[in-house]
Amino acid sequence: MKRTKSSKFSLTKLVLATALLAGTFIQLPSLVSAAETTDTPVWSREDVQDFNLTEDNTAPNIDxxxxxxxxxxxxxxxPLRDRDGSIAKINGYYVTFALTASKEHTWSGRHDHAVIRYFYSKNGKDWTMGEVPYDKEKALGYRQWAGSAMMEKDGTIHLFYTATGRKDEGPTFEQRLAKTTFEMDAKGKSGITVSNNGDHVILAEADGEYYETQEQRTGDILYSFRDPWFFQDPQTGEEYIIFEGNSGGFxxxxxxKHIGDINEIVPDGAENYxxxxxxxxxxxxELTDFELMAPLLEANGxxxxxxxxxxxxxxxxxxxxxxxxxxxxxxxLDGPDxxxxxxxxSLFGDYEPLNDTGLVxxxxxxxxxxxxSWAVLPHGQVISFVNEFHDEDGNFQQGGSFAPTLxxxxxxxxxxxxxVMREGEIHG
Structure with a gap:
């Protein structure tokens, strides 16, 4: 029997919600079309009734x-990955990308000034920060949020990212899936350098059918159409981007099916989640044209x-x-960060929650x-960043750096x- 480190997770709901700027945006003609509707697997309210923190799922303290x-x-x-998802190397260097913002901006305000920078390391443990690998003036969005990076055999790197807002509108919360390309090289003692920057293109926008638009949003929390992650299906060789969305429609x-087999009066407002x-x-x-498909999973309510x-x-x-x-x-419902x-x-299989509830x-x-912001890599490595914690003296601290890899x-x-491995540690 597994030793339980703590009883059912119970904390007061964090009083936090990202306010969406008022108004609507002009939606450009869709670059993609919707596929036929399928029976999407569901993460239901029944699934998430009992979260338990145990030695198998609880990370050690960061002080x-x-x-x-x-x-x-x-x-x-x-991390930079090869087309099949394995960890890539450039002339012996590992490369990882991250959202960054100058500390001239506040911790909470960093999201409004996010750009993507790269870091490189010979051993996958000791990292050096590089530059922004694209022309910030040509990048799409007022700022660039998270995505993924894949390297072709010829050295071309595809950087998938979220174009958030538009340059001439300030920091709004419109989100589109975007991509650019460049090459990286490592020569002598100069570390990683970038060349041959390509164009920036929009890959997909919320269609309002499968994926909620900003206009369709209800409730107080920011809507989602972001975080494109490149994936090549090993069973078929077909290629996709996987992303975060919200169920479309008004x-x-x-x-x-969203509630499950439980005797519960669902609280008002749950439908907005x-x-x-x-x-x-x-x-x-070229990975510049993508067709929207029905979601892999939905968590309505x-x-x-x-x-x-x-x-x-x-x-x-x-x-x-x-x-x-x-x-x-x-x-x-009360689940932990x-x-x-x-x-x-299979990729389009009937997804069931791991460990009964889904908590990993x-x-x-x-x-x-x-x-x-945990991400699972091949061989079970799990990277994340230090968010907000208490040091060994009990003082509250803001993080903003690589967390220990699990x-x-x-x-x-x-x-x-x-x-538990070193901070930001990855291996091929």
């Missing part, structure tokens, strides 16, 4: 960290934000991971917001934390 870039806030991170009525995990299929080799979704395969198992905050769970996951036998990694109960074991429909 200090090494600041990888003292002049910058550093948060969401992702009708927010919950169906029985309608997060889903979206997918779009590449229709050309459960959670508003299924952030940074991504897939890891192991044998015949497909593991779909996402991250979520405590405050984005719907009324009547954590990494959540689902298991199926949670922060310790005594410091529930110490890390965030290692998890994936076995069928269960997971467990098996090791």
């Amino acid at each position: 200090s960290f090494t600041d990888i870039a003292p002049d910058y806030w550093v948060w969401d991170t992702w 009708d927010k009525t919950l169906e029985d 309608n997060g889903n995990i979206g997918i779009a299929k590449a229709t050309n080799d 459960v959670n508003q934000q299924l952030e940074r979704p991504h897939i890891v395969t192991k044998g015949d198992d497909y593991y779909l991971f996402t991250i979520s905050h405590q405050f984005t769970f719907a009324p009547g 954590g990494l959540y996951g689902f298991n199926a036998n 990694v949670a922060n310790p109960e005594e410091d529930p917001f110490q890390a965030y 290692r998890i074991n994936l076995k069928g429909d269960t997971t467990e934390i098996t090791n």
